[in-house]
Amino acid sequence: xxxxxxxxxxxxxxxxxxxxxxxxxxxxxxxxxxxxxxxxxxxxxxxxxxxxxxxxxxxxxxxxxxxxxxxxxxxxxxxxxxxxxxxxxxxxxxxxxxxxxxxxxxxxxxxxxxxxxxxxxxxxxxxxxxxxxxxxxxxxxxxxxxxxxxxxxxxxxxxxxxxxxxxxxxxxxxxxxxxxxxxxxxxxxxxxxxxxxxxxxxxxxxxxxxxxxxxxxxxxxxxxxxxxxxxxxxxxxxxxxxxxxxxxxxxxxxxxxxxxxxxxxxxxxxxxxxxxxxxxxxxxxxxxxxxxxxxxxxxxxxxxxxxxxxxxxxxxxxxxxxxxxxxxxxxxxxxxxxxxx
Numbered sequence: 396x397x398x399x400x401x402x403x404x405x406x407x408x409x410x411x412x413x414x415x416x417x418x419x420x421x422x423x424x425x426x427x428x429x430x431x432x433x434x435x436x437x438x439x440x441x442x443x444x445x446x447x448x449x450x451x452x453x454x455x456x457x458x459x460x461x462x463x464x465x466x467x468x469x470x471x472x473x474x475x476x477x478x479x480x481x482x483x484x485x486x487x488x489x490x491x492x493x494x495x496x497x498x499x500x501x502x503x504x505x506x507x508x509x510x511x512x513x514x515x516x517x518x519x520x521x522x523x524x525x526x527x528x529x530x531x532x533x534x535x536x537x538x539x540x541x542x543x544x545x546x547x548x549x550x551x552x553x554x555x556x557x558x559x560x561x562x563x564x565x566x567x568x569x570x571x572x573x574x575x576x577x578x579x580x581x582x583x584x585x586x587x588x589x590x591x592x593x594x595x596x597x598x599x600x601x602x603x604x605x606x607x608x609x610x611x612x613x614x615x616x617x618x619x620x621x622x623x624x625x626x627x628x629x630x631x632x633x634x635x636x637x638x639x640x641x642x643x644x645x646x647x648x649x650x651x652x653x654x655x656x657x658x659x660x661x662x663x664x665x666x667x668x669x670x671x672x673x674x675x676x677x678x679x680x681x682x683x684x685x686x687x688x689x690x691x692x693x694x695x696x697x698x699x700x701x702x703x704x705x706x707x708x709x710x711x712x713x714x715x716x717x718x719x720x721x722x723x724x725x726x727x728x729x730x731x732x733x734x735x736x
Contacts, residue, residue, distance in 0.1 A: 396423035398460070399583045400445060400551055405454030406607075407440050414440040415451070416607035422551075422585060427577045429586040429594040432604035433630070438587045439555065441604070445585065446475050446553045458550065474549040478556045480540040482528050488514075488539050489524040495547035513542040517576065534565050541576065554586040558593065570596045591631060595619070603627055624736050628660045633694075635661040635704050639733075656733035663694065665730035666706035668722060675725025683720045686713070697724060 400422040407415040414437045422428045430438045443449040445456060447468030456464045463471060474495075482491050492513050493506040501509075511521055517538040523531070528539060537557065544552055558566045558573075574597045577584050588594055594601045595615045602612040611623040622628035625636055637659040669675060681697035681704065693713035697704040706724065708716075716722075 396425060398422070399424040399426070399458070400585065401457045402445070403455045403457070405441070405444060405451045405456065407437075407444060407449065408452045413607050415444065417454070418607075418609055419454075420602065420609065420612070422583065424583055425581050427574070427584045427586065427597055427599045428602070429588060429598040429600070430602050430604060430609075431588055431591055431594045433589060436604040437607040438589075438604050442553055442555060442585065442587045446473055447471050448475070472548075472550040473553060474544040474547050474551075475553040475555060476540050476544050476557050478559055480536055480557065482536060482540060482543070484527075484529050486528060487524065488519070488526050488528060488531065491528055491539055492542045492546050494543060509546060510542070513546045516545060516580065517542045518572070533561050534569060537561070537569055545580065545582075549582070551583045551585060554584065556588050559588070559590070566593070573597055603630060620732070622660060622732055622734065624734050625658050625660070626736075628732065628734065633663055633705050635663065635666065637661065656735050658734050658736075660732040660734060661704075661726050661730070663705040663707040664692075665726050666697070666704060666724055667708070667726065668706075668716060669725045673725070676728045678723055678725040680721065681724050683716060683718050683722075685718055686716065 398421045402418055402420050405415060405418045406413065416437070418441060430441060432438045440449060444451050447463070447466060451464065454464075455462055458471065458473070468475075483494070489507065489510050492510040496506045496509060507524075510524065514521060514523065519535065519538050519542065523535070523539075528536065531539060540557065558569055561569065570593060573584075577597070586594075586597065598615060600612060601615055601618055602609045603618065604610065605626055611618060611627050613621075618627065619631055622631060628634050629636065638657065639659055640657055667673075667675070669678060679699050681699045684696045684698045684703070686696070687694045688710070689707070691710055692707050693710050693716075695706045695708070695713070695716065697706055704724075
């Protein structure tokens with residue numbers, strides 16, 4: 396796919412603070428690209444630079460092969476959906492959606508027709524056209540903001556954590572709708588969030604930021620299965636990090652003497668209970684400290700000496716294991732990832 400947006404060694408300093416540090420990325424046309432990272436990682440500053448709301452201290456930004464580093468945000472064929480949504484609350488749904496076309500001098504009848512088309516795109520009923528935005532629910536306001544952004548027909552849509560203030564149930568619905576909207580429009584989406592779960596559900600590719608740098612980028616599956624560092628592995632969710640050199644588990648040494656990395660990363664779903672006829676590369680006896688029902692799966696906290704490990708099993712396999720059970724568990728090295736840091 397052609398490159399829609401790229402940066403060349405972009406950095407941003409605020410006094411002594413380097414918020415974005417020498418970032419070079421390429422985002423393909425029609426891609427859903429998400430930048431994710433903890434608070435203070437620089438993701439918000441980076442997206443503001445890409446959208447033209449901040450100037451980089453150094454480096455360049457290109458759109459469709461054209462340098463746009465100095466081009467103001469309002470002169471770029473892009474649009475930002477903010478966390479606050481920035482809707483005109485004193486206006487109707489239709490007036491909000493039509494705003495960009497009104498500023499361009501499009502006649503009223505054509506604006507109305509286009510607004511209804513955008514409402515269809517985001518699945519808002521036409522009778523919402525005359526409704527004041529102040530009377531819309533949180534999810535409805537999200538759809539109005541999306542329709543308003545799409546109405547300007549941008550090459551790229553930027554999203555600055557637009558779902559972060561929404562309750563969990565509605566957020567899960569809107570995650571699916573955002574992915575479906577991306578598929579139906581074919582637009583390039585650049586999204587930032589602190590929620591890795593959100594990024595995993597929606598994205599074609601993810602870039603993980605830490606301290607102003609991108610520490611890993613790839614498909615959700617690549618990052619989940621092959622984290623480049625301990626930081627990425629732990630950021631991906633609950634994970635077991637075993638110190639190979641210092642023997643986190645006494646049983647690990649015999650199975651990992653040939654490994655040169657410092658840490659072994661084992662995801663909870665790969666830790667399993669062993670019967671007398673089962674075997675694994677690494678086996679250990681653990682006491683179940685607690686178990687937690689998580690819908691279709693159950694999570695177990697396993698105490699091995701002074702180390703707590705986490706295992707997750709399908710609920711159907713977990714029924715006979717309870718708190719206080721002392722039994723053998725294990726995992727295979729093929730299911731692990733090694734990292735030096």
